[in-house]
Amino acid sequence: GENVEQHPSTLSVQEGDSAVIKCTYSDSASNYFPWYKQELGKGPQLIIDIRSNVGEKKDQRIAVTLNKTAKHFSLHITETQPEDSAVYFCAATLDRQLTFGSGTQLTVLP
Amino acid sequence: NAGVTQTPKFQVLKTGQSMTLQCAQDMNHNSMYWYRQDPGMGLRLIYYSASEGTTDKGEVPNGYNVSRLNKREFSLRLESAAPSQTSVYFCASSEGQAGYTFGSGTRLTVV
Numbered sequence: 764g765e766n767v768e769q770h771p772s773t774l775s776v777q778e779g780d781s782a783v784i785k786c787t788y789s790d791s792a793s794n795y796f797p798w799y800k801q802e803l804g805k806g807p808q809l810i811i812d813i814r815s816n817v818g819e820k821k822d823q824r825i826a827v828t829l830n831k832t833a834k835h836f837s838l839h840i841t842e843t844q845p846e847d848s849a850v851y852f853c854a855a856t857l858d859r860q861l862t863f864g865s866g867t868q869l870t871v872l873p
Numbered sequence: 874n875a876g877v878t879q880t881p882k883f884q885v886l887k888t889g890q891s892m893t894l895q896c897a898q899d900m901n902h903n904s905m906y907w908y909r910q911d912p913g914m915g916l917r918l919i920y921y922s923a924s925e926g927t928t929d930k931g932e933v934p935n936g937y938n939v940s941r942l943n944k945r946e947f948s949l950r951l952e953s954a955a956p957s958q959t960s961v962y963f964c965a966s967s968e969g970q971a972g973y974t975f976g977s978g979t980r981l982t983v984v
Contacts, residue, residue: 805978807975812972859969860918861918863917865915
């Protein structure tokens with residue numbers, strides 16, 4: 764099966780700075796890579812996703828990049844705001860099943 | 874526009890007791906999933922149902938059973954709860970490979 768590793772496990776940034784979270788996956792057949800944001804006491808919510816035929820995707824302050832050769836993908840958040848503070852999960856899809864990374868606790872300091 | 878609804882939100886069980894977690898979605902999705910979330914381990918797939926009438930084991934199925942009651946509902950049953958099953962349980966649904974929609978979770982404590 765698929766294995767997804769996510770780094771770092773915790774990340775603190777100053778408001779206005781950028782944040783980068785990185786993930787690697789093991790199975791080259793994986794072809795869909797979503798990112799989820801989980802706020803305290805809530806379920807994960809999809810914030811952006813990328814398919815294996817695309818190298819980069821951007822949505823306002825959030826962008827995701829994918830390097831299929833190296834089997835890694837990253838989440839970039841620019842101009843961070845306090846409301847960006849949450850746990851972020853990457854995931855990879857193989858055979859229609861999502862495998863999640865272990866999560867990154869992002870704290871944006873005012 | 875409820876999305877995925879889970880009940881109950883909180884539950885405390887004694888070791889050996891049984892219970893069923895309920896999940897319903899109103900998005901007409903074919904696929905439904907049960908995950909458990911433990912600190913530092915992300916979300917792990919317990920069981921999934923690719924379509925009505927089918928269920929399959931995920932990464933951590935031991936100690937659980939599921940029922941896909943109809944297209945909307947997918948329940949998770951613990952026959953004899955153990956302290957190792959203390960966790961937060963999430964139900965999700967999806968259509969094809971599109972991003973999953975998650976419920977708000979059930980926080981289960983087994984004492």
